[in-house]
Amino acid sequence: MxxxxxxxxxxxxxxxxxxxxxxxxxxxxxxxxxxxxxxxxxxxxxxxxxxxxxxxxxxxxxxxxxxxxxxxxxxxxxxxPGRMLHDEKGNLTFQAYSSNPEDxxxxxxxxxxxxxxxxxxxxxxxxxxxxxxxxxxxxxxxxxxxxxxxxxxxxxxxxxxxxxxxxxxxxxxxxxxxxxxxxxxSYLDHGYKELLIPPAAECGVDASLHDGFAMDPHALHIWPRGHYMMIALPNDDRTFTCTLFWPFEGPNSFAELAPDGPVRDYFDEHFPDASRLMPTLEYDYANNPIGSxxxxxxxxxxxxxxxxxxxxxxxxxxxxxxxxxxxxxxxxxxxxxxxxxxxxxxxxxxxxxxxxxxxxxxxxxxxxxxxFVEMRDSVADPLFLLRKRVEHTLHRLDAECYMPLYNLVSFSNMPYDEARIVGGRVVRLAQCIAGSLQQDGETGLDDEALQARVVAILDHMEGST
Ligand SMILES: Cc1cc2nc3c(=O)[nH]c(=O)nc-3n(C[C@H](O)[C@H](O)[C@H](O)COP(=O)(O)OP(=O)(O)OC[C@H]3O[C@@H](n4cnc5c(N)ncnc54)[C@H](O)[C@@H]3O)c2cc1C
CATH class of the missing domain: 3.50.50.60 (FAD/NAD(P)-binding domain)
Structure with missing residues (x-):
């Protein structure tokens, strides 16, 4: 050697x-x-x-x-530290990635x-x-x-x-x-195009609200729309890079909305709050390439x-x-x-x-x-949101035993294949608990009440095994 x-x-x-x-x-x-x-x-x-x-x-x-x-x-x-979801009316919901604020x-x-x-x-x-x-x-x-x-x-x-x-x-x-x-x-049927949200001052937003950014920079912004979505990540020059993930063909697709088509109308309808922050939308849409x-x-x-x-x-x-x-x-x-x-x-x-x-x-x-399915679709589903809250509650109760899949992938070095198995168990457990909470009409509990119910359900599960 x-x-x-x-x-x-x-x-x-x-x-x-x-x-x-x-x-x-x-x-x-x-x-x-x-x-x-x-x-x-x-x-x-x-x-x-x-x-x-x-x-x-x-x-x-x-x-x-x-x-x-x-x-x-x-x-x-x-x-x-989390996702900021934007619905079709521009309402915002923040979802922390972890129960640990350090993550x-x-x-x-x-x-x-x-x-x-x-x-x-x-x-x-x-x-x-x-x-x-x-x-x-x-x-x-x-x-x-x-x-x-x-x-x-x-x-x-x-x-x-x-x-x-x-x-x-x-x-x-x-x-x-x-x-x-x-x-x-294998290629996805979806491609992507990057678009820009400039600093607050350039899109008519009060610059003092988010330290010069047009939106909260401490979140990954998502506009989930079922079979497609847009996301935005902050840059240190106070801009956001938005990425539109869209099918190449079919309804609501790159093929349907031509570069010289009614881009502004489309965005006003589907991403109204983002559209207001995108003064160069038409130019960016027409000139930025579509990636596969x-x-x-x-x-x-x-x-x-x-x-x-x-x-x-x-x-x-x-x-x-x-x-x-x-x-x-x-x-x-x-x-x-x-x-x-x-x-x-x-x-x-x-x-x-x-x-x-x-x-x-x-x-x-x-x-x-x-x-992809979770980001573009499930994140807007109330049962999914409840499952995430249950995952976080389990994690808070015992971080060693109940590390959610997202945490294992993003906040640990556990091999991905092992993370998939270990984290998958926590997802299934949280799904099962969220299902019974929904069945009992207990979807609106505050954090303390939710924790008490999760402990009770876990005790019940343990007792019956
Ligand atoms: C839209 C999008 C978003 C993404 N977001 C994320 C994210 O948030 N987080 C994340 O972890 N990953 C993300 N990724 C994935 C990430 O970009 C890649 O996994 C990463 O860039 C891989 O790095 P690499 O060095 O292996 O390959 P590349 O980044 O592709 O680098 C390859 C290099 O080799 C050079 N090269 C290519 N061919 C030759 C040649 N024949 N001779 C000499 N040089 C050559 C290229 O010029 C390039 O510099 C994203 C990817 C995409 C498409």
Whole structure:
């Protein structure tokens, strides 16, 4: 086994996951070449790209802490301890994510986060970043990647190659044509379009109400509308990025509302309170692209113990649990821990990590798909709201025993597949209790009375088992 200083690792893709992986491996002393198809965003400004902000939660923060970047990232993030639901009349309901007021997800700018990670990678003398270097092929036997650069084609061979080149990974493409590689890709019928709510002063709202924001910045705003929805996350420039999740075709769809169609009328009818805060709506709707939403599952994530996929390249998921990046960061943290466990034998670490992580990735892919229904539809259902209150009551009664699924996914590092089983039990229990409360006409209890009833029902259940 060569020492890290003589081991050359090549990473394709300097997005969120590739840049974090470069920081980790550089810190361990490996010689890292990080290859990114885009120009250096620090010189060129962010070009293209997808959603403008992201929800960062426990798993992502834990991984950032490992490379000492958690405080820097958290300093430019905005706490969101719950959801703010907007109904069709513009009435608001706040739903805390947890019974513990300390628990919150964070809104962070994708570009700021990428810049922090690139800067950190760049500061490490073991890491060389090559921009405008598009990976156009990979030889899994060498292992090497072929780059297309402004000066021509070039092959870079490493001791190891890491594919962090996103959902449409070229490195994965090379694996897909090898024997016994499993691959599944599916698109949602819904796409997304980003729209803008500017600072309060620019949309006629009293700026003193929300510290210059047009709405409360300490919430993830949702306009649930049954088979579609819009969400909004705050940015630190006091704007909100709204994302409209809409079917591509059919009634209420991107196909129905053409870019030059009656956009303002539509929004006035379906999202009246948001429409008032969107002075550039018509322009944004006409000019911002429609993105598609894909789930990618594959295995094995490694070849010859020399090439490994991480992040979206291995497991692209839909964004409805806010976990794609968090899961990719968790990949990096777990891979780093595995390297430690196997005393630096990268080949063994690659095999062990690739095998152990797939069930967790499949679980969060499923959970993310299921959460779309919850966000766009169930959150407005009174029985769902009662179930959530019961979940929080159970959590307050015994946080160890009754950790709800959302908390396990967003506020813990429990493997997703385990979280799904453990948290699923709490969901079912809360559903059962909420059902009996509804049957007994006890849906309007205050917190104290609800807790007393939940304790009584639990005692009764225990007595009858
Ligand atoms: C609308 C939307 C909202 C989302 N919201 C959240 C959220 O709130 N929370 C969350 O955790 N996740 C969220 N996600 C998911 C998150 O964006 C991804 O999981 C995350 O970006 C994955 O990081 P990555 O580095 O693996 O891939 P990417 O971010 O796609 O980065 C890949 C990088 O590789 C580069 N690249 C691609 N191909 C090549 C090539 N051939 N050669 C060289 N370089 C290449 C790209 O330019 C890019 O820099 C959201 C996704 C979407 C679409």
């Amino acid at each position: 060569k020492p890290p200083s003589e081991t050359h690792v090549v990473i394709a893709g300097a997005g969120l996951v590739g840049a974090l992986l470069a920081c980790q491996l550089g810190k361990r002393g490996y010689r890292v070449t990080l290859c990114e198809r885009r120009p250096d965003p620090r010189a060129a400004g962010f070009v293209g790209g997808r959603s403008i902000n992201l929800a960062l939660s426990c798993r992502g923060i834990t991984a950032l802490r490992r490379v000492g970047l958690d405080d820097t990232v958290l300093a430019s993030s905005i706490r969101m 919150a997800i964070r809104s962070i700018s994708r570009s700021d986060l990428n810049l922090i990670l690139l800067d950190a990678a760049d500061k490490n003398t073991n890491v060389e970043i090559r921009f405008e270097s598009r990976c156009v092929g990979a030889d899994l036997n060498a292992p090497s990647i072929e780059l297309e650069t402004p000066t021509g084609h070039e092959t870079i061979t490493g001791d190891y190659v890491f594919g962090c080149d996103g959902a449409f990974s070229t490195v994965r493409g090379a694996m897909q044509v090898t024997d016994r590689f499993n691959y599944q890709q 939403l894909v789930t990618v599952r594959c295995s094995p994530w490694q070849r010859h113990a020399r090439t490994l996929l991480l992040g979206d390249a291995a497991h692209a998921i839909v964004p409805f649990y806010g976990q794609g990046m968090n899961a990719g960061f968790e990949d990096c943290r777990l891979f780093d821990e595995t390297i430690e466990q196997v005393e630096g034998d990268l080949s063994v670490a690659i095999e062990r990590f690739a095998e152990s992580r797939v069930p967790a990735a499949n679980a969060i892919a499923d959970l993310a798909l299921e959460n």
